[in-house]
Amino acid sequence: MKTWAYYFQLAIHELKRRPLAHVFTVFTVALAFLLAGLVIWVAEGVKVAEHAWSAGQRMTVVLEAGLAEADRDRLVTEISGFPGVREVTKVSPEQARSELIAALGPDSNLIVDVEPGFFPAVLDVVISGDPQTVRSSQHRLRSMAGVHRGVGDVRSMDRWNLRFGNVFEIAALIAALLCGVVLLVSGWVIMSAARSRVETQVDELAVLRSLGASPAFMRTPLVLVSLFHGLVGGLLALGLLAGVFWLGAPLLEVLLGPGASDFRSFVLFTARGAGIALAATALTGMLAARVALLTVRVQG
Amino acid sequence: MLRAEQISKSFEKDEPLLEQVSFAANPGRICVIAGETGSGKTTILRMLRGELVPDAGRVWMGGQDLRRLSAQGKMQLLRKVAMVHETDRLLDDKTVIENVALPLRIMGIHGAKLTERVEQVLARFGLSRLAYRFAGTLSAGQARQTAFARAVVAWPQALLADEPFAHLDRPFAHRLVRILLEHAAEDQMSIVIATHHLDYLPASDRIDHWQIVHTRLMHVEEAHENVGVLFSTSHS
Numbered sequence: 075m076k077t078w079a080y081y082f083q084l085a086i087h088e089l090k091r092r093p094l095a096h097v098f099t100v101f102t103v104a105l106a107f108l109l110a111g112l113v114i115w116v117a118e119g120v121k122v123a124e125h126a127w128s129a130g131q132r133m134t135v136v137l138e139a140g141l142a143e144a145d146r147d148r149l150v151t152e153i154s155g156f157p158g159v160r161e162v163t164k165v166s167p168e169q170a171r172s173e174l175i176a177a178l179g180p181d182s183n184l185i186v187d188v189e190p191g192f193f194p195a196v197l198d199v200v201i202s203g204d205p206q207t208v209r210s211s212q213h214r215l216r217s218m219a220g221v222h223r224g225v226g227d228v229r230s231m232d233r234w235n236l237r238f239g240n241v242f243e244i245a246a247l248i249a250a251l252l253c254g255v256v257l258l259v260s261g262w263v264i265m266s267a268a269r270s271r272v273e274t275q276v277d278e279l280a281v282l283r284s285l286g287a288s289p290a291f292m293r294t295p296l297v298l299v300s301l302f303h304g305l306v307g308g309l310l311a312l313g314l315l316a317g318v319f320w321l322g323a324p325l326l327e328v329l330l331g332p333g334a335s336d337f338r339s340f341v342l343f344t345a346r347g348a349g350i351a352l353a354a355t356a357l358t359g360m361l362a363a364r365v366a367l368l369t370v371r372v373q374g
Numbered sequence: 375m376l377r378a379e380q381i382s383k384s385f386e387k388d389e390p391l392l393e394q395v396s397f398a399a400n401p402g403r404i405c406v407i408a409g410e411t412g413s414g415k416t417t418i419l420r421m422l423r424g425e426l427v428p429d430a431g432r433v434w435m436g437g438q439d440l441r442r443l444s445a446q447g448k449m450q451l452l453r454k455v456a457m458v459h460e461t462d463r464l465l466d467d468k469t470v471i472e473n474v475a476l477p478l479r480i481m482g483i484h485g486a487k488l489t490e491r492v493e494q495v496l497a498r499f500g501l502s503r504l505a506y507r508f509a510g511t512l513s514a515g516q517a518r519q520t521a522f523a524r525a526v527v528a529w530p531q532a533l534l535a536d537e538p539f540a541h542l543d544r545p546f547a548h549r550l551v552r553i554l555l556e557h558a559a560e561d562q563m564s565i566v567i568a569t570h571h572l573d574y575l576p577a578s579d580r581i582d583h584w585q586i587v588h589t590r591l592m593h594v595e596e597a598h599e600n601v602g603v604l605f606s607t608s609h610s
Contacts, residue, residue: 076484091467281463285524286453287480 085298088275095274096303099267103307104314106260107355111315111342113256117249119326131208133215135197136227145224150197156211158203167193194226261358264307268300268362272370297363304359308352312342319343375400376422376455376532376564381431383417391417394431395591397584399532399564404555406575407568408594409586415568418591419534422566423455424448435531453481456530460537462521466510470501470520473509477528491527499523499553514541522550526557532564539571547574555580 089096135153137146150162165173170193175182201211212230219228272279275296282292319326342351376399384390392414399405399422409415420426421433424440433440435451443451456477464473471492478488496502499519504512509520518538525533533554539547555578558565567575575581583594 077479077482080479080484277463278465281465282476282480284452284457284459284463285477285480286449286451288449291480 081294081298084295085302088295088299089302092274095271096299099271099303100307100310102267103264103303103355103359104310106263107308107311107351108314108318110253110256110260111311111351112318113249113253114342115315115319117253131201131212131230133199133201133212133228133230135199135215135218135225136229137195137197138224138226139194141195141224146195146197149222149224153197153199153215156201156214158201158207158211159199160202161198161200163198165196165198167191167195170194170196261362264304264358265362265365267303268359269366269370271299272296272363272366276370293364293367296367297360300359300363301356302359304356304362305352307359308355311355312348312351315342375434375436376566377434378418378422379432379434381418381421381428381433383414383421383426383428390589392586392591393589396431397591397593399566400582401531401562401564402559402580404551404558404565404567404578404581405584406572406581407566407584407586407591408570408572409568410570413586414589415570415586416536418586419457419536419566419568422532422534423457424451453477453528454530455532455534456525456528458518458521458525458533458535458538460540462517464509464512464517464520464524467508469506469508470512470516470523471496471505473520474501474523474527477524481528483528495523495527498556515543515546518542519550522554526554526561526563529561530563532566533558535565535567535569537569537571538567539569539574542574544574547571548576551576551578551581 135149137149146164150164153159154162171185171188174185174193178184199215201208216228216230218225220226279292342348378395378397380394380396381392382390382394383392395418397405407415407418417426421428424433424443427441435454438447440451465476468476474495475488475492478484478491483491493502496505499522501516501519501523504516504520507516509517512520518541522535522538525535538550542550551574554565557563558580569575572583584591585594586592
């Protein structure tokens, strides 16, 4: 216990001895983690966008004129059974007319004389889920047009939706790869910072070794300082990330849709996510110090 | 007891630095090794501490052959055989008391026992008033005293000193050696000093003199008889 108290005392002494160097190291570590955090954020954003764009797509099934109510209900039941279909709403010609008038607002007088019977009865279908499910149900719906009894036409914006779905899949893959590269680079930066710090203490380590110090005695204070670098650097990175998130919120809303700027939606801002991230940063710092000690040659 | 048995060392092929060196450093006594610069004094000390492996022969610490030591054993040896280097090697940004306490902390000694021992050693070396001075601010003499205090504080079985009188005046060196003799007697410690400042040593029947002459280590009388090497010491 007393030995550990001494290790902490040595670590604090080291932090006080070269405060600027340690502040610099903490910032370097924080920037490395911030970079990693930003990539994770982008990857998550792409995932959110992918989900938003590929899920909840609306398709309109135009029903043939004079279709009986029982046939409509049968169609609703049938379509509701398609994979990914979340909602099927019957829209009567009267409803379609009034919704159009409401949507046109001041220009609604343009259609005020149009008879209610002009509008077809439709089924509004919302499909959600992964792009493949959405694609498959869209295909099934489209193939019903003019073939299936009561279905006159099927309209959707599926072409560009699907195209975006693919783009997002590719973007998510690129983001994941980028995330790996950035994490490697960040690890290297942290490792270099730990190594340069060990190099400044080579003479001191040599004296300790010459006095018969055990490897643990030489290593522990250094590892504790690195743990501090990792922990404070991680906290700082989370703070900076929160700042970037807050500043970029309006842009996020535009790019990714409503709710994208919600703080709680980002994994690193949840209590569990932040805890795991800080544990990872602290561990990275400790590992960096151990590797640095293995790679720096200390004469006895 | 620290003992060298027929040890040889060369750093370049066909140019032996030391050949068949044998001697023993007995507890309570100081063994002085003299020789010209580059004659191999420091090499002997490094072999006695296990930092260099002799090309031939053996070094014994107590009943233990240094060549057979494990990594843990070598670490323990460095604690048992303390060394004062020519350059002191103090930690400049630590105080005198922190420097002196370091070997005890390495051994896991803390608290009252540590304080008591450090205060005792500081008092013996006349360093009590400098206890809270940073090592980097000490004079050459004070730094040398601190280095010796640090070396003896953890009750080593042997103490090796490489050119300990460099940058010191003679009265200071005499006083230092007397303190070391006190420690040697009290802790039954063997002391080996490598120096060419033989006149800096006080007269004492507890000091043995050895001389390196052409790769060989000889007792001083032997050196006089066999080679006729002339050198003066303050007690001879």
